[in-house]
Amino acid sequence: MKKIAIIIQNLNGGGAERTAANLSLYFSEKYEVHLIVFDGRIISYPHGGMLHDLKVYPSKSKVQKAINVIRRVIKTSALKRKYGIETTISLMEESNIVNLLSNSGDKKITSIRNFESKSSYNSFFENFVMKLVRRKSDCVVALSKGVEEDLIDNCGVPKEIVTTIYNPCDGELLREKAKKHASNASEMAEYSVSTMGRLTEQKGQWHLIRAFKKVVEKIPEAKLYIFGQGILEEKLKKLATDLDIANNVKFMGFVEAPHAYIAKSKVFAFPSLYEGLGNVLLEAMACGVACVAADCYSGPREVMAPGTKVLENLDDIECADYGILVSVGGKEHFNETDPLTKDETQLANAIVLLLSNGEKRSCYEKKSLERVKAFSPEKIMSDWERLL
Known part of the structure; x- marks a missing residue:
């Protein structure tokens, strides 16, 4: 049975969090699914598969944020190796970073949810994320065709690894x-x-x-x-x-x-x-x-x-x-x-x-x-x- 991991910061936010929960429900009917969250204190959406709460909570301190990334990468790498994860899907920037830095031989699918060239990130963070996405993603899922074109034309993401999948609306x-x-x-x-x-x-x-x-x-x-x-x-x-x-x-x-x-x-x-x-x-x-x-x-x-x-x-x-x-x-x-x-x-x-x-x-x-x-x-x- 195919072993899939899905990474998201939490399960109580907006469209990305709902999509992660929906993916876990849908895929768990056919595959072995591991849903990895950084902060599982509040769960707002029903989910499927095995939930792994890393308990590495958000911080406003820049130093602590960097430490949190390292802790999340270490814990996620361990989970990928332990359960033999073959494919990992991540949604949102922080999740994408952890997915791309946690190496265990798995295929990595990242999801870009915003029009990156118009986003309010500082240039260092944006460049760092995009550098990782370009070099380490096996596939990049854009939230819309506009995002897809922006990634290719303005962010240097290779056309052959980008595809568009919209958010669902029930x-x-x-x-x-x-x-x-x-x-x-x-x-x-x-x-x-x-x-x-x-x-x-x-x-x-x-x-x-x-x-x-x-x-x-x-x-x-x-x-x-x-x-x-x-x-x-x-x-x-x-x-x-x-x-x-x-x-x-x-x-x-x-x-x-x-x-x-x-x-x-x-x-x-x-x-x-x-x-x-x-x-x-x-x-x-x-x-x-x-x-x-x-x-x-x-x-x-x-x-x-x-x-x-x-x-x-x-x-x-x-x-x-x-x-x-x-x-x-x-x-x-x-x-x-x-x-x-x-x-x-x-x-x-x-x-x-x-x-x-x-x-x-x-x-x-x-x-x-x-x-x-x-x-x-x-x-x-x-x-x-x-x-x-």
Whole structure:
């Protein structure tokens, strides 16, 4: 029986952690699976195979981080040798480092989840990771075609070892959860717009808040619901106050069942500056919501406008097959007195269009449900099996 190891930092995070757990469940039906985590104190996802908790917890100290890498590599090498691991799959940068440095004769599959050339890593870390990926990976799995092109064109990864496998999205499960907790969202406004993601620079929520000022001018009863936590929370709240729309912008923080709220929304907005794929965009589409997304590198275009050029430079609003794309925003912009940028104006206009045009919104709601079928767990897991 083929012996497979899967490495992930923990099992309580986002798309990568869910994918690792799903892979362990899927592969454990056919193979001997060993799921290796660095920190197993919180387990949020069901998993398969044998779980190995290295108990090497994260640290903010640079020295301790380096020590942690060494400890994780030593422990992972020992597990690979002990169980005769033939193939090891790792997801996320720290997991990839440990996979590539722990040698036991196994084949190494690394997974790159973000658009590396636009990421916020310092250059030393990025160069170190990419050097390892180029030299030691037997195969590199990109989260999207845009990520794949970036790895080949900008990061020097050989074309012949790169392939794309998307994250799965279980639409049926998400809709069931949304229905189960629907009462939680009963007080949402009629003209509701939702967004979800960490409150960090990458996610670009300040563009959405600035754009929402114009939305409120057109539709005064409109409300924006922001789900997520992060280091920019206070700055974003202040921006909403300075724009005099604090009553129209609701910071929801962490919510256990956010999809109930998203499913109740008229529009889902996705203002990210860069992504790997954009899991929450898929999840919103799975809930049957009409979506507006920044045409960032990469993911939204592949999801909403399949068949078009993967890395496009959008100049104006694009009413694509499965949602509306707008220009991607720039760096942090928290000045409430500055006029809206081109991308912010497009974002506001697209949201107003969907809030005010029920026919177009209904069309995109149906299209969202149709599109997400291409990302079903069955299809994505079969892509992973073909890779093995």
